[in-house]
Amino acid sequence: MANTPENPVDDRRAVRVEIDRVSKSYNNQRVLDDVSFTIEPGEIFVIMGPSGAGKSTLMRAIVNLEKVDEGEIRINGLDAFKQQTHKLMHTAIVFQAGGLFNSLTVEENLGFYPREHRLYDRKTINEKVAYTLRILNLEGCADKMPSQLSGGMRKRVAIARSLIIEPRLLLFDEPTSELDPVSAANITEVIGTLREEYDMTSIVVSHDRELAASIGERVALMGSGKVVMLDTPQKLAESEDPEVTAFLKPSINCNNPRFRQNLAC
Numbered sequence: 001m002a003n004t005p006e007n008p009v010d011d012r013r014a015v016r017v018e019i020d021r022v023s024k025s026y027n028n029q030r031v032l033d034d035v036s037f038t039i040e041p042g043e044i045f046v047i048m049g050p051s052g053a054g055k056s057t058l059m060r061a062i063v064n065l066e067k068v069d070e071g072e073i074r075i076n077g078l079d080a081f082k083q084q085t086h087k088l089m090h091t092a093i094v095f096q097a098g099g100l101f102n103s104l105t106v107e108e109n110l111g112f113y114p115r116e117h118r119l120y121d122r123k124t125i126n127e128k129v130a131y132t133l134r135i136l137n138l139e140g141c142a143d144k145m146p147s148q149l150s151g152g153m154r155k156r157v158a159i160a161r162s163l164i165i166e167p168r169l170l171l172f173d174e175p176t177s178e179l180d181p182v183s184a185a186n187i188t189e190v191i192g193t194l195r196e197e198y199d200m201t202s203i204v205v206s207h208d209r210e211l212a213a214s215i216g217e218r219v220a221l222m223g224s225g226k227v228v229m230l231d232t233p234q235k236l237a238e239s240e241d242p243e244v245t246a247f248l249k250p251s252i253n254c255n256n257p258r259f260r261q262n263l264a265c
């Protein structure tokens, strides 16, 4: 079916995101350099790359938290630089820091936004909170305060809170950073399974190779503001492009005398 603003992508809730020739500079440094790609409805799409590659800037541009110098971003054909579009698409973001209210319980954190914005009546909010807690296996800590939870659990609460508005587009900002490997694997699995319950498009900004390999359906590898390669994780892993391998398979120069001396390589 045609993807036009009047007819936003068939009858799916999940949205299509089109990034079209987007460029952005900070103080003469081009941090996004003519970036174009399309994220399909329902995809789990990973934007990865080294620090400073422009991932966060692009993510902020998608959700209209950042102005760009050139180009367009469209969500189901609608202008992503208009707040109304995000209201319509129920865009939600799981920020790296989580942004939970420390003085509210887990349950209260989940209900806070819909209550403040009177999105639903009281009974519906309670039902949605209970449902979301169940989906994310958080029922046991509904009455706990965020400070009583581990980093991984707090991340799950942050994800649960973003799901309350039933997003059609959900973005994750470095969801596994600052987590131990077990918690990181758990959060990765949670993100991968959410699609069974929610018809939405997920964009995950991350430098976590494990995450990209296990749940990314397609991955855009960014470097110096450009898309170095966009393909499935498998194709990326098979690539022999030096820019790709430099990120995916970083090697230590064993010929460095200091390295030899210290580690008897």
Ligand code: ADP
Pocket: 026, 027, 031, 049, 050, 051, 052, 053, 054, 055, 056, 057, 058
């Ligand atoms: P990534 O998320 O891949 O680490 P960013 O998008 O955060 O990369 O940053 C890309 C580049 O833009 C970096 O060199 C960073 O220092 C620069 N940058 C990001 N935000 C700003 C800003 N508000 N002002 C100036 N430079 C910025």
